[in-house]
Amino acid sequence: MHKPGDVVLGGLFEVHYTSVFPEQTFTMEPQQASCQGFDTLGFRQAMSMAFAINEINNNSNLLPNVTLGYSLYDNCGALVIGFSGALSLASGREEQFLLQQNCLGSPPVLGIVGDSFSTSSIAISSVLGLYKMPIVSYFSTCSCLSDRKRFPSFFRTIPSDAFQVRAMIQILKHFGWTWVGLLVSDDDYGFHVAQSFQSDLADSGEGCLAYLEVLPRDSEPVKLRRIVDMMKKSTARVVMVFAHEGHTINLMEEVVRQNVTGQQWIASEAWTAAALLQTPRLMPYLSGTLSIAVRRGEIPGFREFLLQIRPDQNHSGSYGNSMVRHFWEYMFQCKFDPSSWLEAGGALCTGQEDIESVESEFLDVSNLRPEYNIYKAVYALAHALDDILQCKPGRGPFSGHSCSTVQTLEPWQLVNYLQQVNFTTPFGDQVSFDENGDALPIYDIMNWLWLPDGRTKVQNVGEVQRSASKGEELTIDEDKIFWNFESNKPPRSVCSESCPPGTRIARKKGEPVCCFDCIPCSEGKISNKTDSMECTSCPEDFWSSLRRDECISKKTEFLSYHEPLGICLTTTSLLGTCVCAVVLGIFTYHLHTPIVRANNSELSFLLLVSLKLCFLCSLLFIGRPRLWTCQLRHAAFGISFVLCVSCILVKTMVVLAVFKASKPGGGDSLKWFGAMQQRGTVIVLTSIQAAICTAWLVSASPAPHKNTQYHNDKIVYECVVGSTVGFAVLLGYIGLLAILSFLLAFLARNLPDNFNEAKLITFSMLIFCAVWVAFVPAYVNSPGKYADAVEVFAILASSFGLLVALFGPKCFIILFRPEMNTKKAIMGRGTTNS
Secondary structure, three states, X not given: OEEOOOEEEEEEEOOEEEEEOOOOOOOOOOOOOEEEEEOHHHHHHHHHHHHXXXXXXXXXXXXXXXXXXXXXXXXXXXXXXXHHHHHHHHHOOOOOOOOOOOOOOOOOOOEEEOOOOHHHHHHHHHHHHHHXXXXXXXXXXXXXXXXXXXXXXXXXOOOOHHHHHHHHHHHHHHHOOOEEEEEEEOOHHHHHHHHHHHHHHXXXXXXXXXXXXXXOOOOOHHHHHHHHHHHHHOOOOXXXXXXXXXXXXXXXXXXHHXXXXXXXXXXXXXXXXXXXHOOOOOHHHHOOOEEEEEOOEOOOOHHHHHHOOOOOOOOOOHHHHHHHHHHHHHHHOEEOOOOOOHHHOOEEOOOOOOHHHOOOHHHOOOOEOHHHHHHHHHHHHHHHHHHHHOOOOOXXXXXXXXXXXXXXXXXXXXXXHHOOOEEEOOOOOEEEEOOOOEEOOEEEEEEEEEOOOOOEEEEEEEEEEEEOOOEEEEEEOHHHOOOOOOOOOOOOOOOOOOOOOOEEEEEOOOOOOOOEEEEEOOOOEEXXXXXXXXXXXXXXXXXXXXXXXXXXXXXXXXXXXXXXXXHHHHHHHHHHHHHXXXXXXXHHHOOOOHHHHOOOHHHHHHHHHHHHHHHHHHHHHOOOOOHHHHHHHHHHHHHHHHHHHHHHHHHHHHHHHHHHHOOOOOHHHHHHOOHHHHHHHHHHHHHHHHHHHHHHHHHOOOEEEEEOOOOOOEXXXXXXXXXXXXXXXXXXXXXXXXXXXXXXXXXXXXXXOOOOHHHHHHHHHHHHHHHHHHHHHHHHOOOOHHHHHHHHHHHHHHHHHHHHHHHHHHHHHHHHOHHHOOHHHHHOOOOOOO
């Protein structure tokens, strides 16, 4: 179909969807292919270009004083016919135009709108790109066409497959489908989609391919049966098909034959509106399909333009009118040539039939998608041409800052301006091209719905577009989507279920990354989100919960006043303190009695005070360790016990000295053990321990410590001694004095006296040494708070041993046997010798 003009634009459309080629012969006669299967939508697409050019010619603001013409070719769904048509558009036919004598003049066409197939566009652009012929495709989506080095003059108003693939990935991500199957056509379109999809899916980390299969070009039952068998065996419930409707119809026939249900189909833009697939036989399987569709647009006045089509409109000869005549014959099932048609009982075309009387989607302009892209492509070429003609001499972009005119215009000049086109359609969409010749990408998301009356409705449920700031942006209305499942909810399509918080992903060797096991986090580690790759260690003072999904504060452990053990020890300590106070009261009340005054009552009182301090110092071992309690507990313990043992040692020495002085010639021994010397000895011995404690605290002071070695889920608060040597010296010094007291008391145990205190001292020191000898291994092997409990128990046991052994008999005599509390009784002189 042709229309003359000052500038002519070419177009390639699939008006017939199949072609039959004659058998090869060796004759010189030209062999022409026969185009069959009239496609009304393909014809409507060609008419959309004619409408756009007609609208531009009537627009005084765009290309004034310039008339656009067109030359439209049918590619018949075949690469060779489309390629031949493109070459004819670029080179022209001798009978259609004449060159001037100087061989100057404009070429047959300055730009081509088409082709629809990616394979055809690749072949055509590879050749015409050498001459910088601008080609604006409305339906070729192969991402390979974005290569500016191979296709320097190729543009398109449809998004490339690269964006379509990313849009598909956004849909998969939105519904959580990570395990999907991919079927592609056996051509450039399918191969580049497969390559792009695998790459982008791996980069996004949003899913994996359960299988990837190539659909055969023709109906090959064996291959199709194998592909459908794989679909049935696979655990993937989502199947994406990047193929043309011819490939898809063969696949679906096999799906119906094997009755494969429970699949969620996702259609590429190539078959999203294929009426051949929307039949009552296939819709039980394809209902609920989600598909990517070219952006829908509105073209005001287009329906009225279609209604004006008549086979007698064009008067440029039978060639120019043949396309309309074919359309008319197909629509009304009539023939203009009555030769053999009337004999078969067919109708004769009059050219006056009413198009609106025929039920067809030809006049349904509510869902214009390829037509809208064609409309934008024509306007893009027109705007580029308008920009060239508005160039002012001396400011042009060509050599010498020159401009071009309609008479001297070359196709390569149009490419430069086409790259800079930027306008807005009446529908509100912005049209411009990036550095690769791709338009601003936007897709509609469609849903196939099978209505109760048997009709099919393809409804818009969202869109996906590229945003400069946010990348691919998906908008979808889930409430409008029909799901072809009993639950009417999106299916689950995963290789492995998500790992819940508290677990981590463990990859399965030799399988895709979407197939994994969920391993619980080990103790002390957590994962607080779904599908964690690693478990995170909790901070030092925290531990993992039972479900390993959060870090909780570790339990703290120390010898507390609130637990039974602490309460018992505290009660025992206070009891011992009270008993010491009672004994001290008794001794004070009976201060002048012989048993109290015997062997230096001052030392007895000092001994009671030191025992009281021993009981009280045990309280420093109970409660949460602080710096001051850690420093004070061992110092108070060491000094208190040294004071106690020093008093006992001096008492023992005094006993020995007294009995030694009672012997002839022993009177001088008592002068070394007067009251002053006794006090001095106690002070000196205690001062040594105080010096040891001071040196220990200054050099390596005990300090509170959070011990996490005993229990992983507990913090044991304890006091570290700081210096083991200092602690050993402190205990060793106490032990030394205790052993010395024991030995001296043991030597004096048989001295003649009715009340020999050395016996009591011997027994008390025996208890004291036994307790502290048993303390050492028990302390070393007791963890945490039990070490403090052992030390407190040793303090209390040894203190009670000393208190009972030394003061028990005296208190018994004072309270219950007062007749023995006399000097004669104590000296053994109040009784008759036997």
